[in-house]
């Protein structure tokens with residue numbers, strides 16, 4: 001079964017736009033779980049443009065499914081892992097000024113750095129996933145540094161899907177097979193939506209989890225949050 005982890009970054013974006021507490025990020029997370037989400041994902045960036053550190057501390061105390069915290073593993077992020085001990089830590093290579101995540105790790109070039117971080121966070125009892133491009137070589141590098149899972153970066157899939165879905169999915173199938181053969185799990189995320197999710201799920205073997213935020217929150221403006229989560233879950237049932 002592929003689990004749906006709802007990324008609530010964009011709820012915090014809307015909240016921060018007016019400086020108050022509407023929408024209430026904590027209430028939305030609780031409601032997402034009530035509506036069927038099997039995880040909550042956040043990406044507390046250094047500039048706190050959306051999810052803030054205090055949100056993370058409050059979410060720790062209310063999330064009852066799986067709490068997945070994404071981030072660049074700087075001292076701030078690693079200290080957060082020690083304090084929060086979420087179900088999963090997803091390491092992303094984003095520089096502080098990145099508008100969003102736009103690449104996976106070079107797990108070969110940064111092996112020594114990643115190995116130490118993975119070991120430290122795993123010692124806390126936290127599953128570690130490494131955000132990678134759909135490259136068997138990068139997946140092998142993640143296996144080598146001790147990751148529990150990889151998260152396959154799916155923006156390239158989302159773009160190519162509109163042109164040729166058979167070509168789009170190919171590197172993801174290859175990468176998932178390498179991950180499985182290496183004994184690690186497979187997550188996927190970024191720019192997944194109601195148009196491209198079903199084909200991804202039907203074709204990628206061993207897909208443990210998808211984390212979806214931007215499109216899901218945007219869809220919720222038209223369909224409502226409960227209905228939207230149900231629509232995304234339906235794409236994962238086929």
Ligand SMILES: CC(=O)[C@@H](O)[C@H](O)COP(=O)(O)O
Nearest residue numbers: 009043070092100101189190
């Ligand atoms: C790792 C990933 O692909 C997403 O979590 C992305 O980082 C979302 O970040 P923003 O919501 O800041 O665009």
Ligand SMILES: NCC(=O)COP(=O)(O)O
Nearest residue numbers: 007189190191211213214
């Ligand atoms: N890891 C991907 C994620 O959490 C959400 O990405 P997006 O759906 O907001 O592009």
